[in-house]
Amino acid sequence: MATRDKRTPAEPVRPTRKPRPAAQASRSAVPLVYDEDDLSLRHASDRKFVWALARGLEILRAFKPGQGALGNNELTAITKLPKATVTRLTYTLTELGYLTFVKRLNKYEPAPTILALGYPVLANLRVRQVARDHMQQLANHTGASVALASPDRLSMIYVDTASSSNLTTLLLDIGSRVDMARTALGRAYLAGIDDAAREVVFAGLRKRHGADWPDLQARVEASIAEVRDRGFCFVENEWRRDVRAVAVPLVSADGGTVMAMNCGGPAFAIDRDKLIQDAGPRLVHLCRTIAPMMGR
Structure with a gap:
């Protein structure tokens, strides 16, 4: 009786997987x-x-x-x-x-x-409701302008303002944007964020200001140290000539929201010593008062 030839069946041939191509840039991608x-x-x-x-x-x-x-x-x-x-x-x-x-x-x-795109943001921003009366009282007391601002990339954008009736110039309204690195408002914000976040912003500012950045960075860091030392920083003649202001970081209790508030105006209308000795400490007290109520 013939013996049947027993052969091991051939292994099925599996197609070779091609390496997954690296993600390609979108054809719609353009500089933004x-x-x-x-x-x-x-x-x-x-x-x-x-x-x-x-x-x-x-x-x-x-x-x-x-x-x-x-x-x-x-x-x-x-x-x-x-x-x-x-x-x-x-x-x-x-x-x-x-x-x-x-x-x-x-x-x-x-x-x-x-x-219609921006109003719901302002209407639901509780810190504006909490701070508004206090801001107006400070503006009336100092004869200056008081502003609450939030970061907008490398700038600060005003979300609320209050001004003394005696101040008729440099009235920036809600939605106005100011330079982050050259204003007390922006430097106060930079003092309020953590080191990692600050380095990210610094990288953008380095690109923006180019050769001017080393000297400007030194002044920014001096203002940050000033905030840590006495709670506020004072800046004049940088963002605009003959403009001076003090500013304070406004940080929520959980650290998740960082804004800034300033008090200032034209040099001819706002006394330097009054800003530093009176408005600055009052602004620090105001921000410490309303910070616990942010986000409620």
Whole structure:
């Protein structure tokens, strides 16, 4: 009887897996430069990042208080976006009601509808409600302007203000942005954040100020040391000539929210010694009073 040939069945051939390609930059990725902070560098390969939305918001951010209307060429220069992209975005934002086209100027300006985006933030920001009366009392007492601000990339943006009736100049309103590194307000904020967060901001400021940064950084760090020593910092003649102010960091109890508050104004209207000896300590007391109520 013939013996059946027993053979080991051949192993099935498995297809060789190709290595997964590295994440590629989105074809929609373009420079998103504002305050010298190029957002495209960290999001070029981020598939969750919606570039169309980001570009549209950059157009809205390009408008500043008191600047007036902007044309497509000006928006292209500010945002560094391609001209064709800017043209499509301004058309879309106009159709949605966020921009108004000024025909006689052939330019665009923000429409009142845009307030619908920001108002819920201000309305729900409890610290404004808690601080408002105290800010007005301090403004009346010092004859100066008092402002509450939050960080906006490399700037500080005003979320509330109070001014003495005697002060008729340098009245910055809600939404105004000021330089972070050259103002008491910005330096107070930098004193309130932790070291790791401060280094991230410093990296952006280094790009923004270039060769001026080493000297400017020394003055910023001196102001931070001043906050740690007496609770507030004093800055004059840096952001604008003949402008002086004191400022204090405003930090929530859990450290999760850091803002800043200042008191100041034009040098001809605000006495230097009064700011340092009177307004500064009062501002420190005010911020310590309202800080525990932040976020409630």
